[in-house]
Amino acid sequence: MNRTELRFALQLIGFLDSVEDFEDGLVKLRERRWLVWHPDVMAALFRHDRELHHPPSRTLSPLLGNRSVLWLDGEEHTAYRRTLAPMLRANRYQALIDEMVERSIAELPSGDPVGLATWTRKLTLRIIGRIVFGVADDELLTAFSRWLDRRLGSRVRTLAHRYLTPGTTRFDPHLDQMLLHRAKTAEPPALAACLPPEDLRDQVVSLLFAGHETTASATAWTVYWIDRTPGLAEQLLTDDRLLDATIAESLRLSPPAALAGNRMSDDGMVITPSIYLAHRRAATYDNPHVFDPTRKPPPPGGFFPFGGGVRHCPGKELALLEIRTIVTALLRHRRISLTAPRSCTPQLRGAAMAPPPSLAMVATCRR
Numbered sequence: 338m339n340r341t342e343l344r345f346a347l348q349l350i351g352f353l354d355s356v357e358d359f360e361d362g363l364v365k366l367r368e369r370r371w372l373v374w375h376p377d378v379m380a381a382l383f384r385h386d387r388e389l390h391h392p393p394s395r396t397l398s399p400l401l402g403n404r405s406v407l408w409l410d411g412e413e414h415t416a417y418r419r420t421l422a423p424m425l426r427a428n429r430y431q432a433l434i435d436e437m438v439e440r441s442i443a444e445l446p447s448g449d450p451v452g453l454a455t456w457t458r459k460l461t462l463r464i465i466g467r468i469v470f471g472v473a474d475d476e477l478l479t480a481f482s483r484w485l486d487r488r489l490g491s492r493v494r495t496l497a498h499r500y501l502t503p504g505t506t507r508f509d510p511h512l513d514q515m516l517l518h519r520a521k522t523a524e525p526p527a528l529a530a531c532l533p534p535e536d537l538r539d540q541v542v543s544l545l546f547a548g549h550e551t552t553a554s555a556t557a558w559t560v561y562w563i564d565r566t567p568g569l570a571e572q573l574l575t576d577d578r579l580l581d582a583t584i585a586e587s588l589r590l591s592p593p594a595a596l597a598g599n600r601m602s603d604d605g606m607v608i609t610p611s612i613y614l615a616h617r618r619a620a621t622y623d624n625p626h627v628f629d630p631t632r633k634p635p636p637p638g639g640f641f642p643f644g645g646g647v648r649h650c651p652g653k654e655l656a657l658l659e660i661r662t663i664v665t666a667l668l669r670h671r672r673i674s675l676t677a678p679r680s681c682t683p684q685l686r687g688a689a690m691a692p693p694p695s696l697a698m699v700a701t702c703r704r
């Protein structure tokens with residue numbers, strides 16, 4: 338590994354910040370591997386995505402398994418996406434999400450701090466757990482979170498998991514057994530009943546993982562930006578379009594996934610799209626570091642928090658519905674303030690950017 342790749346691997350956000358001003362919007366990481374974020378290159382890449390390969394992530398494949406949807410390719414991938422699409426349609430789950438959000442907010446202590454990202458992670462995992470299994474099982478989800486946290490719960494753990502014993506499978510047989518039992522006994526129309534039985538473990542783990550980490554971070558970042566913007570919380574109570582613009586602007590400035598999945602050409606050239614850098618490009622956005630929900634829409638290839646091409650996130654609408662529902666309910670029922678909003682360096686969990694665990698929310702009941 339050369340110096341550039343080492344910095345990219347060990348200090349992802351620091352490295353991305355250091356190349357932010359590269360006008361070409363691309364940087365060579367090593368021979369035949371490029372990091373790209375120029376909007377024209379991104380738009381072309383996503384247009385030709387079907388012709389490219391999608392190699393497994395070195396960090397995630399030992400956890401999610403080799404048969405995860407995240408790196409299935411070709412016809413298998415297309416068929417799997419076709420099965421998944423109707424099961425992830427957001428409007429099927431509005432009532433379920435409303436109920437779970439109301440319950441989680443009612444459980445919040447009034448006036449006492451709770452870790453913001455920890456709370457959103459627990460709630461979004463409960464929601465995707467119900468969607469996948471059809472029933473609530475907090476014990477199983479707690480065991481799943483613990484297993485994931487041991488591997489990706491901090492930057493140090495992510496790096497240790499990735500580089501100390503690279504490629505070693507990190508399944509937990511006991512947890513897998515519990516997940517498979519739950520998935521096999523799921524009542525239709527729960528999602529697990531529609532998954533291919535031969536890859537069930539890898540697909541269940543992938544959906545639980547992809548379906549909550551990013552949504553939890555996006556929700557927490559949205560609450561963070563609302564807290565940092567005087568007067569915004571009150572405006573959002575009556576302006577739904579401003580709420581959607583606020584969520585979009587939070588996804589721009591604090592994208593939960595700093596990178597989209599690697600793409601590889603037939604001759605082995607690897608391209609890593611950087612969502613983080615595309616969203617901060619000065620030639621694309623005026624004052625890119627300023628949070629401004631009234632911005633005009635970005636050009637094609639300039640905004641892609643959910644990735645793009647044939648791998649674009651199938652949970653996008655579901656995620657946006659969750660974020661909208663959680664933020665609206667929080668603002669309606671509670672007066673929110675954050676305890677450490679100025680020291681908010683993102684925490685890396687895998688390639689996901691979450692607010693640090695020290696960022697706490699105080700949610701006082703509205704009278």
Ligand code: HEM
Nearest residue numbers: 407547548551552555594597598643644645648650652656
């Ligand atoms: C704010 C929340 C979310 C963000 C920012 C996000 C972001 C992403 C990104 C960047 C990718 C990679 C796309 C690419 O390589 O071009 C992806 C893939 C994926 N996401 Fe999401 N995601 C979110 C929520 C969800 C939810 C709720 C689900 C529900 C299960 C989900 C399921 C998936 C799956 C299965 C893939 C793999 C798709 C494939 O490779 O074909 N995501 N997501």
